[in-house]
Amino acid sequence: MAEVKFENVTKAFGETVAVRDLNLEIHDKEFLVLVGPSGCGKTTTLRMLAGLEDTTQGRIYIDGKDVTYLPPKDRDIAMVFQSYALYPHMNVYNNMAFGLRNRLVSTSMKQLRAGVTLIMWFIVIALITAISQISGYIFGQAFYSMMMFGGIGAFFLALGLYPDFRMALTWKGMIFLSKYSQLAHEYIEIEKTIEDRVNWAAEILEIPELLNRKPRQLSGGQRQRVALGRAMVRQPKVFLMDEPLSNLDAKLRNSMRAELATLQSKLEITTVYVTHDQVEAMTLGHRIAVMNKGVIEQIGTPDEVYSKPETLFVAGFIGTPTMNFIKGKVEAGTKGLELVSLGINLHLSKEELGEKFTRLQHYEGKEVILGIRPENIKIDTQIKFAASLPGTVTFVEPIGSVTNLFFEIGIGQKITVSVEGYHKIARGDSSTLFFPYEMMHFFDPTSGKRIA
Amino acid sequence: MASIGEKKIEHPSLGSAEQIELPEVLRSLGINVEHTSFMVTVFTAISVFWAFWKFENLLWNRVSYRIGLWVFSRPYYEDVEKYPTGPYMQEMITTLVLMSILILAYSIFSTILITILSKKGTATRKSYLALTGISFLVFLMAWWAEQSFWVSPNNWFRTELGQLSNEYWKAGIISLPMSGDKAFFLFIVFRFAEVFALLALSYNLAVDLVAYRNYRKELKEKTIARETAVWTFQRILRYVLFYTVMLLFLVFTLFPVIYTFLVSVSSEAGLRNQNLADHPIKNFVLNYSSVIFTRERGGASFQTAFRNSIFLGVGTAIGGLSISLPAAYAIARFRFSNKKPIEFLILATQMFPGIILLIPQFLIWRELGLLSTENRRLYGTLLAYFAGSVAYTVWMMKGYFETIPRDLEEAALIDGSSNFGAFLRISLPLAAPGMVAVGIFTFLGAWNEFALAQIFIGENKPTSPLPLLFYSYQDTSAPDNKPFFQLLAAYSMLVALPIIILFLSLQRLLARGATAGGVK
Numbered sequence: 006m007a008e009v010k011f012e013n014v015t016k017a018f019g020e021t022v023a024v025r026d027l028n029l030e031i032h033d034k035e036f037l038v039l040v041g042p043s044g045c046g047k048t049t050t051l052r053m054l055a056g057l058e059d060t061t062q063g064r065i066y067i068d069g070k071d072v073t074y075l076p077p078k079d080r081d082i083a084m085v086f087q088s089y090a091l092y093p094h095m096n097v098y099n100n101m102a103f104g105l106r107n108r109l110v111s112t113s114m115k116q117l118r119a120g121v122t123l124i125m126w127f128i129v130i131a132l133i134t135a136i137s138q139i140s141g142y143i144f145g146q147a148f149y150s151m152m153m154f155g156g157i158g159a160f161f162l163a164l165g166l167y168p169d170f171r172m173a174l175t176w177k178g179m180i181f182l183s184k185y186s187q188l189a190h191e192y193i194e195i196e197k198t199i200e201d202r203v204n205w206a207a208e209i210l211e212i213p214e215l216l217n218r219k220p221r222q223l224s225g226g227q228r229q230r231v232a233l234g235r236a237m238v239r240q241p242k243v244f245l246m247d248e249p250l251s252n253l254d255a256k257l258r259n260s261m262r263a264e265l266a267t268l269q270s271k272l273e274i275t276t277v278y279v280t281h282d283q284v285e286a287m288t289l290g291h292r293i294a295v296m297n298k299g300v301i302e303q304i305g306t307p308d309e310v311y312s313k314p315e316t317l318f319v320a321g322f323i324g325t326p327t328m329n330f331i332k333g334k335v336e337a338g339t340k341g342l343e344l345v346s347l348g349i350n351l352h353l354s355k356e357e358l359g360e361k362f363t364r365l366q367h368y369e370g371k372e373v374i375l376g377i378r379p380e381n382i383k384i385d386t387q388i389k390f391a392a393s394l395p396g397t398v399t400f401v402e403p404i405g406s407v408t409n410l411f412f413e414i415g416i417g418q419k420i421t422v423s424v425e426g427y428h429k430i431a432r433g434d435s436s437t438l439f440f441p442y443e444m445m446h447f448f449d450p451t452s453g454k455r456i457a
Numbered sequence: 458m459a460s461i462g463e464k465k466i467e468h469p470s471l472g473s474a475e476q477i478e479l480p481e482v483l484r485s486l487g488i489n490v491e492h493t494s495f496m497v498t499v500f501t502a503i504s505v506f507w508a509f510w511k512f513e514n515l516l517w518n519r520v521s522y523r524i525g526l527w528v529f530s531r532p533y534y535e536d537v538e539k540y541p542t543g544p545y546m547q548e549m550i551t552t553l554v555l556m557s558i559l560i561l562a563y564s565i566f567s568t569i570l571i572t573i574l575s576k577k578g579t580a581t582r583k584s585y586l587a588l589t590g591i592s593f594l595v596f597l598m599a600w601w602a603e604q605s606f607w608v609s610p611n612n613w614f615r616t617e618l619g620q621l622s623n624e625y626w627k628a629g630i631i632s633l634p635m636s637g638d639k640a641f642f643l644f645i646v647f648r649f650a651e652v653f654a655l656l657a658l659s660y661n662l663a664v665d666l667v668a669y670r671n672y673r674k675e676l677k678e679k680t681i682a683r684e685t686a687v688w689t690f691q692r693i694l695r696y697v698l699f700y701t702v703m704l705l706f707l708v709f710t711l712f713p714v715i716y717t718f719l720v721s722v723s724s725e726a727g728l729r730n731q732n733l734a735d736h737p738i739k740n741f742v743l744n745y746s747s748v749i750f751t752r753e754r755g756g757a758s759f760q761t762a763f764r765n766s767i768f769l770g771v772g773t774a775i776g777g778l779s780i781s782l783p784a785a786y787a788i789a790r791f792r793f794s795n796k797k798p799i800e801f802l803i804l805a806t807q808m809f810p811g812i813i814l815l816i817p818q819f820l821i822w823r824e825l826g827l828l829s830t831e832n833r834r835l836y837g838t839l840l841a842y843f844a845g846s847v848a849y850t851v852w853m854m855k856g857y858f859e860t861i862p863r864d865l866e867e868a869a870l871i872d873g874s875s876n877f878g879a880f881l882r883i884s885l886p887l888a889a890p891g892m893v894a895v896g897i898f899t900f901l902g903a904w905n906e907f908a909l910a911q912i913f914i915g916e917n918k919p920t921s922p923l924p925l926l927f928y929s930y931q932d933t934s935a936p937d938n939k940p941f942f943q944l945l946a947a948y949s950m951l952v953a954l955p956i957i958i959l960f961l962s963l964q965r966l967l968a969r970g971a972t973a974g975g976v977k
Binding site (some may be wrong): 064078082088158166168 | 465749750759760761763764767768771862864865867868869870871872873874875878882885886887889892893955
């Protein structure tokens with residue numbers, strides 16, 4: 006339904022630049038995850054898209070329309086906050102209907118609604134006055150003033166504290182007026198539409214029995230659902246989610262993650278999701294944008310980001326345990342090139358590396374960083390197309406499904422290896438590590454960019 | 458006797474002592490029918506009754522009566538020889554100190570008892586009997602001593618012994634084994650002993666009752682009944698300790714209020730004769746109705762004054778809030794230039810006493826013509842009140858708005874509200890507790906304000922608020938314009954009543970508002 010486009014967007018808070026020259030296109034119906042360490046500018050990006058922060062430079066487009074200077078209410082977006090931000094004084098139904106009431110109701114109807122509300126207030130105040138008068142005749146002036154001020158004060162207090170009561174009052178007035186006014190009749194029609202929509206969202210989220218409760222009577226997971234429902238009922242152009250799962254406990258987070266993904270694919274609404282959790286990013290996103298220090302380092306599908314990281318930062322940020330890095334010099338060897346580091350001499354075969362080899366040739370005599378993921382390194386079993394190195398186990402970390410082995414290679418260089426299942430190798434044992442050429446990543450140490 | 462159903466259960470604390478059959482009636486009344494315990498129960502019941510009677514006399518009749526006389530009868534009878542100030546004051550202080558010491562001693566004693574018992578785990582038969590026996594002996598001794606020395610507090614206070622006994626003794630009118638001071642010292646010692654003994658007895662009684670309850674509940678473990686009872690009673694004692702201390706504070710706090718109420722249900726003759734709260738119901742009706750329904754000279758009455766006060770209080774609260782809420786919200790939420798100086802300016806108006814503004818305010822108000830008619834004086838006063846309350850209200854509400862999470866307003870903005878809509882529909886309702894708290898405090902300020910109203914409005918006018926009605930209860934025919942104290946007290950109670958009702962009904966909101974807002 007809607008595409009989102011950031012065009013050279015910069016945001017600065019005084020001297021500190023939070024987001025620098027951001028260019029990002031989010032496709033229709035896409036689930037885009039903005040991921041990065043805290044303070045990298047991902048939330049600021051989201052808030053700029055929501056209209057809660059001004060941009061210092063650049064433009065933002067939603068569905069081809071320039072929204073850079075539009076207030077949030079005119080952008081047709083919905084946001085799920087980290088703290089859920091449910092209105093504590095309204096029940097769940099009114100929480101979810103709040104946005105719809107603002108949007109579906111025309112200005113003339115808003116005026117009518119305000120008028121009816123005022124008239125209802127006057128009726129109640131007139132009743133209080135009448136009762137006060139009567140009691141004043143019986144008990145004296147003092148009682149009159151006490152009843153009058155006390156009654157009206159209590160009434161306004163109730164109006165403020167219980168918006169549900171205020172809305173009910175308006176509803177009653179509108180029902181009365183609908184016999185005489187077409188506009189009031191339309192209001193009731195709209196209220197019915199709102200009810201349908203809220204019920205629809207409640208059905209999907211399995212919370213129909215919670216509609217009359219106040220947010221404080223809900224558990225964390227239920228609040229999360231209500232916050233989602235509030236965003237859903239409006240069917241906005243874009244969903245914005247600011248770490249919505251981070252306040253849930255681990256078990257609930259996993260189940261909600263799966264539900265969120267299904268929900269998004271069902272609703273087909275463009276979604277921008279901010280998180281610092283790479284597992285959420287990998288599982289939820291159609292595409293992932295990895296941010297660091299206000300700059301997008303890489304945008305791509307989870308697979309691309311994982312298997313072909315564009316920068317050193319992305320390579321280190323995505324994946325657990327983190328990727329192994331070996332810094333070394335590329336030198337000409339007997340059969341092709343060699344990576345020489347502290348006590349390490351890794352053979353880089355021309356035939357196996359293929360295209361990577363030609364790019365590496367430019368770096369002959371210079372330093373590069375070799376990156377390889379722990380799960381790609383093999384031990385013991387000889388495999389084809391791999392460079393081999395001897396190593397000593399310093400620490401074993403069995404997790405269950407995998408075992409993390411910490412090796413020392415060369416002079417004090419540390420390498421992590423993940424092997425499936427339980428592994429018999431013990432601390433102090435020596436073994437040969439095999440680095441498959443296919444899984445090797447090479448980075449330029451000065452720019453951090455990928456070489457091959 | 459000890460068998461309930463078919464099981465034979467022994468009383469755990471007493472071991473297998475021989476049982477005495479007693480009528481079923483006693484047991485059905487819940488009285489512990491075992492021999493020793495039953496004796497203790499009977500003695501304790503008697504002593505508790507006795508103690509209640511004594512304490513009731515000591516704490517209430519004597520003290521309150523004497524303080525009342527000291528405070529209120531002096532203006533009538535300044536007969537220094539017969540009613541010198543000294544002894545009354547002495548008595549009052551002595552009794553209050555005594556009360557405090559007694560209550561403290563009670564607490565210490567109970568604590569020691571708990572410690573001993575809990576260290577042993579359970580009171581053995583021996584210690585139990587020893588405690589009971591010693592308590593009873595001490596109690597008897599004290600009782601006997603008190604009788605023989607004739608220093609019971611009733612008699613002592615009744616005859617103003619502290620003042621007169623030495624002279625009586627010197628004159629040989631009464632012959633006592635000791636002089637007044639020694640007798641008084643002994644009285645205190647024995648009174649302590651009495652109280653300790655009583656406490657021990659009551660403790661045993663209570664433990665026994667609980668033990669018996671457990672016993673009847675057919676607790677399966679034989680040894681646990683008494684132990685459980687001790688533990689249960691320790692819990693109760695902990696409550697008792699807590700409430701004793703609270704009660705001590707409560708006595709000092711509530712005493713003036715209760716005393717004012719007692720004066721307000723006295724007749725003038727009763728006050729003159731040192732007879733507090735004579736015919737309370739009759740005097741209640743007379744005094745309160747005469748305060749409410751009498752029209753004073755100058756057209757002022759309690760009813761008009763009440764209405765004026767409500768007008769001023771509510772007007773100040775609502776006016777002050779409606780002006781300061783947007784200001785407070787803006788300071789709490791928005792960024793604008795010179796924010797810090799403006800904040801400081803608002804705070805600075807609170808830094809000097811309001812009374813020094815009185816004369817300039819009076820001159821300005823007069824120039825503005827706000828003091829020319831009676832109605833204008835009332836409105837002028839309202840204006841002065843709520844102008845004075847704005848700074849306080851802004852500062853408090855700013856603090857309160859800062860506690861409301863910004864996320865909520867942002868959610869409302871995204872949900873399609875304008876900035877003002879978010880303020881009106883989200884922030885304002887959520888700030889209601891703070892508004893109520895601040896509103897009540899400004900209301901109170903206006904309700905109790907005297908100086909400004911006195912200068913701007915003056916007493917005995919149809920527009921005078923309640924504090925100025927104070928003047929109406931003077932007896933102008935008397936040479937020193939002394940007030941009618943019973944009417945003054947009734948008026949005070951009536952003025953305080955709306956505030957009390959307000960505070961009680963909005964207590965929960967207030968607690969929330971006062972803690973969440975706060976002054977930074």
